[in-house]
Amino acid sequence: MVLIAPLVYSFYLRGFFTGPYAHVAYIVFLTTGFLAYRSVISEDNKTTPAAGTEPGAAGKEPAIAPAGIEIKSTIPVFVQITGGLLALGVIYRHLLLEKPDPRDLLLLPAGAVVVIAGQFIYGDSVCRRNIARYAVALVSSLAIIGAIMTGVFIAAGAFDPPQIKTYAGLAVAAFFAGCAGAYYGLKYQQSQEGVAIGRELGFSDADSGPTAADGFYDSKGRLNGVETLFNIEQVPAYKNTPARFTLEVLCRCANPMGVKLEIRPRGILSAVPGLSTLPKLRLAPAWERYVVRCDQEQAALKPLAEAKNGDDVFTDAAGFSGLELSGTEFKAVFRLEGYVGTAYVKRVLEGVTRLASCFN
Structure with missing residues (x-):
């Protein structure tokens, strides 16, 4: 046919x-x-191994640098x-x-x-969800434009006085509904890179959505005894702007002691009073480039010291941008230039989950 x-x-x-x-x-x-x-x-085999990974090298320790991942076109x-x-x-x-x-x-x-x-x-189920959400975002954008144009017509006196309240109400409803729809359609997109890397690591696709348990994350699984989710936002290179990506990792740990922990790079924002009520910690020189705050010093000293031993991912070279433990959610964010790869994500997940497991 x-x-x-x-x-x-x-x-x-x-x-x-x-x-x-x-x-x-x-x-x-x-x-x-x-x-x-x-x-x-077949819906299988839609991604290829990360660029730079040798065939059959799954057991080898990969480098920390992001190497990129090739996404096979499903069309x-x-x-x-x-x-x-x-x-x-x-x-x-x-x-x-x-x-x-x-x-x-x-x-x-x-x-x-x-x-x-x-x-x-x-495409697979993730691709279809993304297309449906893009469609929602597109329709929502048209609703916003329509609401703005209706407001312009009202201001220009295009409607009779009895109709103004009706059209104004419709315009306001369309505007706010459009904003909500556009936020939903764009916020809960699952990146191809995040899904593909998650599948290579043995993770499953996250159930993303505003009411779903996995929120806006791409993939989920268990590592070092803790439930782990991650999300990737890949921005391609454009003219004079290099490619860059953001990797956000969420670990759900028990945290029975209720420890609150914040780690931020030193800078102007970290010095502004009032941004955090947690007391600062004095740690080993390995953490001197970061401002570390915690409400229970003794509960954090040993895990943070061990995190700097061996394969340390909490460095500028690895793109570490911050960490927060609040309740049962242990979040870490990494930002780097380049294209994210499976080897890089694997190393980061190993390092983050090892630290998170200390509070489990």
């Missing part, structure tokens, strides 16, 4: 059948072919080509026919729709 689709489309371009409904029928025909083709595609090449040809075909048909139908130009976004549909059909 997928192979026959280009022939059907060529008939459409030559004008053998007309109207935008014919174009829509073609897309439905092609999508049916996508579904049939997908039945023979077959023919879907991407078809998407481009659909958009070009509408223009070609419009120029080819003696009496083109102006409504055909409304179908110019059809190529993008086909590519997105290909992602949705061939």
Whole structure:
């Protein structure tokens, strides 16, 4: 069916059948072919090992530097080509026919729709959730724009006085609903890097969402006896701006003593009074680049000293940006330039969970 689709489309371009409904029928025909083709595609093996990792080197200790991870595209090449040809075909048909139908130009976004549909059909459950959330964010953005434009029309006197309250109420409701929808659609995206790395490490995909137990995290699992979740935000390089990423790790530990701990890099913000009510700790020189605060000194001294022995990830070189223990949540944040890799995340998770387990 997928192979026959280009022939059907060529008939459409030559004008053998007309109207935008014919174009829509073609897309439905092609999508049916996508579904049939997908039945023979496995959802496994959609990611490759981190760049720079030797085959069969799973037992070797990786380097601390981020090495990047290659994400396999879940969309077959023919879907991407078809998407481009659909958009070009509408223009070609419009120029080819003696009496083109102006409504055909409304179908110019059809190529993008086909590519997105290909992602949705061939992608895994995480990909489909992300697309659905992007759709919510897009609709919410349109609602915000509509609310603002309605406010402009009200200010310009475009509505009769009896209608103003109704339209103003609708505009306010649309604006706040749009803000909430845009926040949801963008905040709870699960990154491809985080999901792929988590699967390589034996973690499972997190159940993300505003009411879900895993919040906005990408992957979850257990390491060193504690429940561990992590989230990755990868920003690609752009012009003169290098690539960078943020890795946030959350460990859920029992913390029976109720210890409160904060670690921040020394700087202007760490010196501002009132940002923290916890007393400062005087630690070994290994922590001298950081401001360490804790309400129970004796409970923190030994674990923090041991964290600096052996494979230390709480350094500037590893991108360590801060740590906080409050209640049962032990959070650590790392930021570095470059592309995040499996070896780097594995080392960081090992170091963070070892420290978190001391408060378990």
